[in-house]
Amino acid sequence: MIQLAQLKKKTSLSAENLLLRGCILRNTEHVYGAVVYQGHDTKIMKNSANARYKLSKLEGQTTTSIISIFGVQVVMALIGAYLGTDWLVSNRESVNYLGDLLGDNKESFSTMLINQCGTWILIFTNFVPISLMVTLELVKFWQGMFMSSDYLMYDEEQDMPIRAQSSNLNEELGQVEYVFSDKTGTLTCNIMEFRKFTAGAKLYGTDQNPSPDDVQESNVRFHDPQLKLDLLDPKAPNHEALVRVLVFLSCCHTIIIDQKKGTYNAASPDELALVNAAKQFGFEFKGFDKNDNMVVENRNTGESLKYQLLHVCEFNSTRKRMSVILKDPQGRTVLMCKGADSVILERLNQKSLDSQVLKKTQQ
Structure with a gap:
């Protein structure tokens, strides 16, 4: 519970009120918020780590080779320094012409060895391919x-x-x-296109691409002249079923309209494709009115339909479906549900399972 001093009332908070990092504020001028789950002791900070430096095989082999060459250089310098120092000490009296290389007579063997080692390392400097x-x-x-x-x-x-x-x-x-992927969206770029659907026992949509003159909404690539004929003719056998499907597509979703851009913001690309398809076929979701009613405009008849949203059961990986409970313009309470076919089919009654509509749809 949180109490706002300006509103002088207590408000319950849930997961729906949680704004994650990176969220964008839209369709509202301000929000009241309290910072939670922040600091270095949070899970996201504990799991975060510095970016690992990526090393290619060629770079790794080159580094290993250079280290090996440098090691050989040091070994050869030590051998040369030892042999050179031993020779200078043994022949100190007979090679007076070398001057400073002989050092002082009091200079120890180890001191001369260190000096000679530095000299030989400089001699073998070209070994390392800088x-x-x-x-x-x-x-x-x-x-x-x-x-x-x-x-x-x-x-x-x-x-x-x-x-x-x-x-x-x-x-x-x-x-x-090899490319390993944990989900298909990684490979398909989450691009969903609405191509075909069934209404009643009839399939709409062909394998042909739409002509350039046909106006297509985003995520929609649909071509079927029969759809428009059945939709505009109230006496068509499949007209009622077709209207029900399009109303369903325009109502069963959690899309929010960006008031500045006038575009749909969807939680998933498939949901966006379904709502855009309904919009292209004449049933456009216009948002919510002042009474929180969903407004759907039927451009085919010029009628504006209002549905009172009673409850939303959002999609999750456990249910594999989402549902909305609405009150239609006739005052009836309607449940609309969409999801994976394996989940929806097992919840149909025996009459629906034996219907020709289901058999045609599965074909």
Whole structure:
């Protein structure tokens, strides 16, 4: 419970009142809120970690090779320093012409060994290919430039070319053999298109693409001249069933209309496709009026239908369906439910299971 001083009343809060990080405020000027689940002791902060530096196989092999070469350089420098120091100490009197290399007579063997070790490391400096790393970085940089200018990887819808934000893994892209995905939406980009549906015992929609002159809503690619004939003719045998289906599509959802843009905001692309399909066929969801009634405009007849929303059972992975309870313009209480066919079919009564409509739909 939370009590607002301005409203002077207590209000119950639930999961529906929780705004997650990244939410956008729409269709309202302000909200009253209290910050919860914040700080370094929250689950999201405990599970967060710094981004791991990604290393390609080529870069890993190059680093290993350079370390190995440097190790060989140090070993050879130690061997050369030891042999050189031993020779200088043994022949100190006969090689006076070497001057400072001989050092002081009081200088110990270990001191001369350290000096000789530094000398031999400088002699073998060219062993380490320092220019190799610079060359690889330049090559990867230009590879990223070529990838960014590849027109085959240009996205016309978002007007965005590929962006190589990191050039460390360029050579790994050509070695991908398997793609593992946990859900189909990752591969389909969550693009849903409304192509066919059944109303009564009749199937609407063909495999043909709509003509360029046909105005199509987003997420809808539908072509069937018979639909318009049955929809505009009240005497058509399938007219009543068709109207019921389209009213169902325009009412059974949780879509919110963006008042500034006039577009639908849906929780899932399939829900957006269904509502846009109803809109294209003449049943447009217009939002809610002052009395919280769902308003559906039938553009085919010019009639405005109002449905009182009584309750919404939102979709979840357990129920695999969503339901709305409405009161239609005739005052009847109606339950509309949509979801996975396996869940809906097992809840049909025997009369519906034996009907020809179900058999035609399953075909």
